[in-house]
Amino acid sequence: MALKFFALAVFGTLVMNPECGTTPASTNVVAAPAQNVQPITVNSGPANNYANGLFTSVTVCMPGSASNCQTIDGVLVDTGSIGLRILSSALTLNLPQQTANGSPVVECNQFVDGFTWGPVQVADIAMAGERAGAVPIQVIGASGFSTIPASCTSTGPSEDTLDTLGANGVLGIGLFRQDCGPGCAVAGASNPGLYFTCSGSSCQPTAEGIAQQLQNPVWLFAKDNNGVIVELPAVSPLGAATVNGSLVFGIGTQANNAPGSAAVFTVDGQGTFTTVYQGQSYGGSFLDTGSNALYFLDSRTSGLPLCPDTADFYCPASSQSFSATHRGANGTTGAVPFGVANADTLLGNLSFSVFSLLAGPNPGSFDWGLPFFFGRNVLTAIESQNTPLGFGPYWAY
Amino acid sequence: MIAKPSPSLLWDQTSRWAVAVILAVLGFSTQAAASLGGDLGSIQTDQVRLQGAVMRVTSSDTFTVHEMRASTGTTVREYVSSSGKVFGVAWDGPTVPDLRQVLGDYFPAYIEAAQAAQKKRLGHGPIRIEAPTFIVEQSGHPRAFVGRAYVPQFVPTGIGTELVR
Numbered sequence: 001m002a003l004k005f006f007a008l009a010v011f012g013t014l015v016m017n018p019e020c021g022t023t024p025a026s027t028n029v030v031a032a033p034a035q036n037v038q039p040i041t042v043n044s045g046p047a048n049n050y051a052n053g054l055f056t057s058v059t060v061c062m063p064g065s066a067s068n069c070q071t072i073d074g075v076l077v078d079t080g081s082i083g084l085r086i087l088s089s090a091l092t093l094n095l096p097q098q099t100a101n102g103s104p105v106v107e108c109n110q111f112v113d114g115f116t117w118g119p120v121q122v123a124d125i126a127m128a129g130e131r132a133g134a135v136p137i138q139v140i141g142a143s144g145f146s147t148i149p150a151s152c153t154s155t156g157p158s159e160d161t162l163d164t165l166g167a168n169g170v171l172g173i174g175l176f177r178q179d180c181g182p183g184c185a186v187a188g189a190s191n192p193g194l195y196f197t198c199s200g201s202s203c204q205p206t207a208e209g210i211a212q213q214l215q216n217p218v219w220l221f222a223k224d225n226n227g228v229i230v231e232l233p234a235v236s237p238l239g240a241a242t243v244n245g246s247l248v249f250g251i252g253t254q255a256n257n258a259p260g261s262a263a264v265f266t267v268d269g270q271g272t273f274t275t276v277y278q279g280q281s282y283g284g285s286f287l288d289t290g291s292n293a294l295y296f297l298d299s300r301t302s303g304l305p306l307c308p309d310t311a312d313f314y315c316p317a318s319s320q321s322f323s324a325t326h327r328g329a330n331g332t333t334g335a336v337p338f339g340v341a342n343a344d345t346l347l348g349n350l351s352f353s354v355f356s357l358l359a360g361p362n363p364g365s366f367d368w369g370l371p372f373f374f375g376r377n378v379l380t381a382i383e384s385q386n387t388p389l390g391f392g393p394y395w396a397y
Numbered sequence: 398m399i400a401k402p403s404p405s406l407l408w409d410q411t412s413r414w415a416v417a418v419i420l421a422v423l424g425f426s427t428q429a430a431a432s433l434g435g436d437l438g439s440i441q442t443d444q445v446r447l448q449g450a451v452m453r454v455t456s457s458d459t460f461t462v463h464e465m466r467a468s469t470g471t472t473v474r475e476y477v478s479s480s481g482k483v484f485g486v487a488w489d490g491p492t493v494p495d496l497r498q499v500l501g502d503y504f505p506a507y508i509e510a511a512q513a514a515q516k517k518r519l520g521h522g523p524i525r526i527e528a529p530t531f532i533v534e535q536s537g538h539p540r541a542f543v544g545r546a547y548v549p550q551f552v553p554t555g556i557g558t559e560l561v562r
Contacts, residue, residue, distance in 0.1 A: 051519035076521070080538040110493050112537055113524045114511070154497035154504075156524070156535075157511040164515050179539060183470065183491060190468040192492040270491065270541035284536075284543060292520030295536065310517065311527045347519065362523045362536045364562060365543070369522060 028377045030231040031246040031256045035129035036224045038247040042232070042240075042370070044353040046074030046090075047166050051353055052292035052370040054230075056247060058084065058171055059126040062093060063134045069093075069126070074168040077247060078290030079230065079380050081172035082179040083214025084125055084135065085109065085116055087161070088142040090168035095121035098136055100206055103197035106145050107138050107214065108152035109179065110194070114159035116140045116170075117148045120195070125217040130249050132220035136212060140165070147201035151193055170290070172216065173228050173247075175271045175393035176383050179214040219382045224250025226385035227392055229257055230289055234375030235356040237319065237339065239346055243354050243374075251379055252388035262379055262396040264389050265328030271393060275366040276325040276333075284365040285326070287378060287395050291369030293355075294338055295362035296324075304340060306361065313343030313360040324366065328394070338372070432501025433531070434548050437481040459553045460484070473499060476547075476561050484551035485561030489543040493535070500546055503531050507546075532558075 031037050038056055045053040054077040061069035070093050072086055098105045098120040105120045118140040125132045141160035148158070159165045172179065180194050187207040195208035219225050232245035248257045267273050267286075275285040277297070293313065299306055302322075307315035319341040326334045341357035356374045372378075381392030389396055452472075455462045461477045471490025475483050483501075488494050497504045510526045510533075523536035524544075535544035547561045 049519060053520050078521075082539065110539060110542070111521065112535055112542060113518075113521055114515070150497070151495065154495045155493040156496065157508055157515060159515075166518075166520060174538075176540070181540070188468075190470070192469040192471075194492065271538070272541050284541065286538060286541070288538060290538075291522045293522060295523050311525045312514075312518070312522070360522065361525060363534055363545075363559075365536060367523060367536060 028231060028233070028375055030233060030244075030377075031229075031248050033246075034254075034256055036249040036254055037256065038128040038249070040077055040230070040232075040245045040247045041242060042245070042354045043242040045076070045166055046168050047162050050166050050292070051347060052355055052358060053166065053353070054232075054245075054289045054370055054373075055167065056127075056171065058086075058169065060084075060086065060091075060093060060095070060137070061124040061126060063096065063122055063124055065124070069124075072168050076165075076167040076170045076290060077230070078170050078172050078288070079174045079228075079378075080286065080288035080290040081111065081170060082174050082176050082216045083109075083138065083172045084123075084169065084217060085118075085138040085140050085172070085214075086169035087140050087165060087167075088118065089162060091139060093123070095123050095137075095139065097121050098212060100197050100208075100212075103199055104145075105206065105208065105212070106196045106198050106203060108149065108155070108194055108196065109138060109214075110155050111159065114157040114164065115152055115155050116159050116165070117145070117152055118142045118160070119145055120212070120214070127217075128247075128249060130218075130221040130224060132215070132217040135215050135217050135220060138214060140169070145198060147203070149196060149203045151205070172214075172290075173218050173380065174216065175267060175380060175395075177216055177219050178210055180208070181213075182210065184208045184213060185210050216382060218249060219385055221249060224253045224257070225382075226253065226387045227251045227379060227381040229377050229379050230373050231377045232373050232375070235354050235371075237341060237357055239349060239352040239356065240354040241352055251381055259379060259387070259389050259396060262377075262389065263332055263334050264330065264394050264396045265326055265332050265334070266330040266390075266394045268329050273329060273395070274327040275336075275368075276327055277322075277366070281327070282365050285368065286366075287368045287372060287380075289370055289373055291367050293343075293358040293360050293369050294340070294371050295360050295367035295369060296365070298361045298363045302340075302361075304359070307342075307344050309344070311361070313347075313358065314340055315342045315344050316340060317342070319357060330394075334397075336368075336372075432498060433475075433483055433486050433503050433546055434551065435483050435501050437477055437483075459556060467494065471542075478551060478553045482551045484553065485545065485547035485558070487545035487562050489537075489541075491540045491542070493542050493544070500533070503533075503546070503548070506531070507533050
């Protein structure tokens with residue numbers, strides 16, 4: 001508690017001295033609510049334990065129904081994955097089940113830190129005046145599918161509950177149209193086995209057609225369907241209790257989503273680009289609202305000590321400034337200044353859940369998580385969708 | 398991809414380490430690699446479970462790398478010491494490999510540690526498990542995962558663990 005009091009005292013000092021220069025100047029303008037603007041919030045989430053969690057509310061409806069709908073809050077906004085996934089515990093609608101040859105289709109979805117297991121069901125998805133019809137979504141941890149195949153549990157820990165997922169669902173709105181793509185659509189040894197058909201407790205991997213896979217709902221909208229813009233204000237180095245922003249649908253489709261002079265960074269087939277740091281190039285870098293910190297390199301390379309109680313975050317004695325360069329597959333480069341503060345000190349302030357200087361290790365690469373998005377408007381263009389800045393997939397800011 | 402040593406990188410590295418390199422392409426179907434901490438002899442199991450073919454075997458004085466590419470597009474590399482012990486494994490690709498197979502006897506402890514980490518965790522991000530006897534790291538996102546694991550006590554003397562990648 002002493003730590004918490006200290007942090008609040010320092011924050012108070014900063015507020016009283018606005019010209020001391022430690023509060024970053026916000027250079028971006030966050031779009032006002034409109035037909036294509038979905039409110040987003042960084043807060044501690046429905047499990048009340050999240051740091052740097054970007055959440056929104058998503059309305060799902062029975063396919064074709066305008067009234068039989070449910071709005072689910074606490075859904076994590078994730079530019080690092082594709083598809084809507086809702087915890088069965090948060091869903092009251094009895095959505096139609098997707099089947100193949102009469103058997104229910106169930107997915108083992110792989111996130112980097114665990115898997116979600118649950119049936120593929122079909123819903124209309126509505127947000128900010130946009131609507132995608134009959135979209136395959138995953139209902140995580142639904143009853144009737146409690147036996148998880150060994151090939152699924154072999155990929156990591158389960159994230160099928162509010163406690164383990166930290167959210168009521170995940171809204172994957174990244175660079176691609178489908179979560180898996182062509183690899184899952186073909187039968188045989190090359191199929192990675194993400195989709196299954198189940199009979200009772202027996203589940204077998206199945207080929208899942210492109211259109212039947214989980215979809216990025218944005219590309220299925222009737223308009224504003226070529227990508228999204230995540231707009232979040234700058235955040236004090238000490239953090240904040242909560243911040244509000246906008247998820248704007250469409251790139252250059254309305255007056256409020258013109259890309260302006262944003263620099264375009266195209267990606268490779270896996271959705272990654274290069275970060276150059278101290279003369280070294282690190283491929284496999286990506287922007288990800290679903291990662292809750294700036295995760296980069298390791299202690300030895302960054303010179304930052306890990307926290308004494310967790311290997312997840314860095315704990316330098318005092319805040320440090322860094323600079324790296326993003327390099328797209330198209331050769332575009334841009335300098336990215338960023339900072340790292342002591343994670344124990346930041347997180348010790350229990351009344352805050354937003355931290356611009358939270359960072360941790362990610363050996364060999366850069367995972368530009370949510371702190372990168374503070375004070376920027378970041379465009380995510382979907383594969384094969386045309387925009388005024390060219391076809392997706394790309395990031396631009 | 399992040400940690401995948403391209404052939405040229407591998408060559409650079411090994412020459413920097415001033416060791417003799419033998420590159421053998423295929424022809425190793427009867428002796429590929431094994432689970433983490435296992436012995437060279439159980440190698441075939443991995444190939445079958447991963448439905449992969451050995452792409453190549455790279456040898457130095459102190460260790461051998463067996464690289465397998467599954468037909469799913471995910472590559473697994475197993476680092477075998479001169480005494481025949483698998484001291485490290487690394488993977489990258491669009492999906493996570495069968496870690497029960499790749500991590501072998503360490504898999505249950507890995508899952509237990511990962512579940513314990515979930516309870517302390519404050520959000521989603523790369524995984525890093527530093528257990529008393531082994532290390533597991535995984536980063537990336539769907540369509541581009543990169544991971545590695547090693548057992549410090551089995552790593553040959555003089556070999557930096559950053560080589561397992």
